[in-house]
Amino acid sequence: xxxxxxxxxxxxxxxxxxxxxxxxxxxxxxxxxxxxxxxxxxxxxxxxxxxxxxxxxxxxxxxxxxxxxxxxxxxxxxxxxxxxxxxxxxxxxxxxxxxxxxxxxxxxxxxxxxxxxxxxxxxxxxxxxxxxxxxxxxxxxxxxxxxxxxxxxxxxxxxxxxxxxxxxxxxxxxxxxxxxxxxxxxxxxxxxxxxxxxxxxxxxxxxxxxxxxxxxxxxxxxxxxxxxxxxxxxxxxxxxxxxxxxxxxxxxxxxxxxxxxxxxxxxxxxxxxxxxxxxx
Amino acid sequence: xxxxxxxxxxxxxxxxxxxxxxxxxxxxxxxxxxxxxxxxxxxxxxxxxxxxxxxxxxxxxxxxxxxxxxxxxxxxxxxxxxxxxxxxxxxxxxxxxxxxxxxxxxxxxxxxxxxxxxxxxxxxxxxxxxxxxxxxxxxxxxxxxxxxxxxxxxxxxxxxxxxxxxxxxxxxxxxxxxxxxxxxxxxxxxxxxxxxxxxxxxxxxxxxxxxxxxxxxxxxxxxxxxxxxxxxxxxxxxxxxxxxxxxxxxx
Numbered sequence: 001x002x003x004x005x006x007x008x009x010x011x012x013x014x015x016x017x018x019x020x021x022x023x024x025x026x027x028x029x030x031x032x033x034x035x036x037x038x039x040x041x042x043x044x045x046x047x048x049x050x051x052x053x054x055x056x057x058x059x060x061x062x063x064x065x066x067x068x069x070x071x072x073x074x075x076x077x078x079x080x081x082x083x084x085x086x087x088x089x090x091x092x093x094x095x096x097x098x099x100x101x102x103x104x105x106x107x108x109x110x111x112x113x114x115x116x117x118x119x120x121x122x123x124x125x126x127x128x129x130x131x132x133x134x135x136x137x138x139x140x141x142x143x144x145x146x147x148x149x150x151x152x153x154x155x156x157x158x159x160x161x162x163x164x165x166x167x168x169x170x171x172x173x174x175x176x177x178x179x180x181x182x183x184x185x186x187x188x189x190x191x192x193x194x195x196x197x198x199x200x201x202x203x204x205x206x207x208x209x210x211x212x213x214x215x216x217x218x219x220x221x222x223x224x225x226x227x228x229x230x231x232x233x234x235x236x237x238x239x240x241x242x243x244x245x246x247x248x249x250x251x252x253x254x255x256x257x258x259x260x261x262x263x264x265x266x267x268x269x270x271x272x273x274x275x276x277x278x279x280x
Numbered sequence: 281x282x283x284x285x286x287x288x289x290x291x292x293x294x295x296x297x298x299x300x301x302x303x304x305x306x307x308x309x310x311x312x313x314x315x316x317x318x319x320x321x322x323x324x325x326x327x328x329x330x331x332x333x334x335x336x337x338x339x340x341x342x343x344x345x346x347x348x349x350x351x352x353x354x355x356x357x358x359x360x361x362x363x364x365x366x367x368x369x370x371x372x373x374x375x376x377x378x379x380x381x382x383x384x385x386x387x388x389x390x391x392x393x394x395x396x397x398x399x400x401x402x403x404x405x406x407x408x409x410x411x412x413x414x415x416x417x418x419x420x421x422x423x424x425x426x427x428x429x430x431x432x433x434x435x436x437x438x439x440x441x442x443x444x445x446x447x448x449x450x451x452x453x454x455x456x457x458x459x460x461x462x463x464x465x466x467x468x469x470x471x472x473x474x475x476x477x478x479x480x481x482x483x484x485x486x487x488x489x490x491x492x493x494x495x496x497x498x499x500x501x502x503x504x505x506x507x508x509x510x511x512x513x514x515x516x517x518x519x520x521x522x523x524x525x526x527x528x529x530x531x
Contacts, residue, residue, distance in 0.1 A: 089376045102490045220496060223471065223487040227384025230481035233500050240496055
């Protein structure tokens with residue numbers, strides 16, 4: 001089984017000693033994210049697709065929403081096709097808990113005819129280049145993609161459902177109730193040093209991690225500290241508060257990027273006229 | 281089906297008659313299976329778990345093997361353990377996540393460097409589920425590892441803590457709750473917390489429900505306090521068993 005090559009002893013002691021002297025090897029401060037670039041397709045690709053399907057028999061009034069993740073050898077030689085590693089399980093579970101279970105996507109709005117037809121929304125996450133921060137990047141990508149996605153409009157006459165093409169009617173955005181953002185904290189040196197958004201090298205050295213998903217309203221959607229070094233409870237609470245400010249910053253960043261994208265696609269004053277969204 | 285827990289505010293009593301800070305009955309036994317290197321049986325209320333530990337033993341596959349012992353966890357959830365008969369396979373991601381959590385927690389609390397190139401296999405059988413499943417598994421594993429005589433820095437003990445309010449309501453009257461049962465878990469936001477030792481060092485913290493960030497502090501405080509109580513109980517079980525073993529040797 002191919003594995004991520006370990007760090008050499010020199011690298012290991014260099015990074016750890018630097019951390020002890022409050023220096024990160026890429027010069028960031030401990031609580032700084034790496035530069036975030038969002039142009040709707042890069043590094044992590046998240047693609048949303050929609051199709052009409054039959055709802056699950058136990059949830060007749062809800063649509064279907066699934067998130068699938070794929071770690072392919074494209075991103076790193078350590079990833080293998082067709083075998084589920086712990087890392088992949090944790091990634092898909094975290095996304096599932098943060099986005100699906102917290103009810104970020106309003107599945108009831110995906111219902112077309114109760115019990116017969118509904119939209120099935122599928123988010124595919126593909127990792128293109130791996131340098132740590134997998135969960136954070138995937139979560140941001142899915143949330144941004146869900147906001148960016150437009151599904152075809154439908155009209156219902158009795159039992160007949162017509163799916164209108166994009167030319168016929170303006171496509172509708174999905175109804176998102178909130179935007180959870182995952183922030184990962186890494187613990188080093190027995191928990192004395194806490195870093196945000198660790199690189200791959202740092203991830204190989206850490207003693208423990210904590211993933212918190214927060215939305216900008218200050219609601220924690222998911223916490224996962226799955227073992228690792230034991231940390232004082234107060235430190236964990238501080239991490240939650242730091243996660244909140246980071247999540248607010250990232251949410252603002254996503255919406256500014258989305259606005260930019262929309263403006264580039266719809267020139268001039270057509271923007272207001274083209275909207276199919278209802279006032280809420 | 282969600283059950284209504286809103287009657288809590290009338291008498292401040294929960295569905296099973298407990299107050300907010302009361303644990304359910306914890307009953308534990310050590311050395312229940314003669315064949316295993318270490319074993320335990322643990323009940324937290326109606327959640328019942330059997331744990332066996334094999335090892336430290338030689339790594340089965342050839343080559344490889346690291347400088348530290350590897351902790352492997354397998355969880356078998358019996359089909360009859362829940363309200364509905366539902367078979368959970370090993371590929372179930374929820375179970376896989378629990379296995380990963382338990383393995384990860386113990387590989388940093390056990391002194392794994394003493395057993396290079398070996399594995400410690402923890403096998404858990406869930407006989408009955410009524411909330412606090414992950415917590416019960418962690419507690420049972422701690423007892424079985426002690427029985428197996430594997431050196432550890434301290435006990436890992438776990439319990440759950442919840443809150444009486446739902447995520448949307450912002451009322452300040454919400455009470456934190458200790459040790460939720462299955463019905464409460466279905467309805468209320470809750471977290472599982474595991475501490476290492478008698479202090480406030482948190483080894484595992486898992487929450488899957490949405491909650492206001494301000495609620496977190498009280499829930500975590502109640503959870504950590506609950507862990508201290510659980511620790512006392514488990515400690516007593518271990519000491520009682522140790523005394524019995526010593527007495528039998530003297531005779």
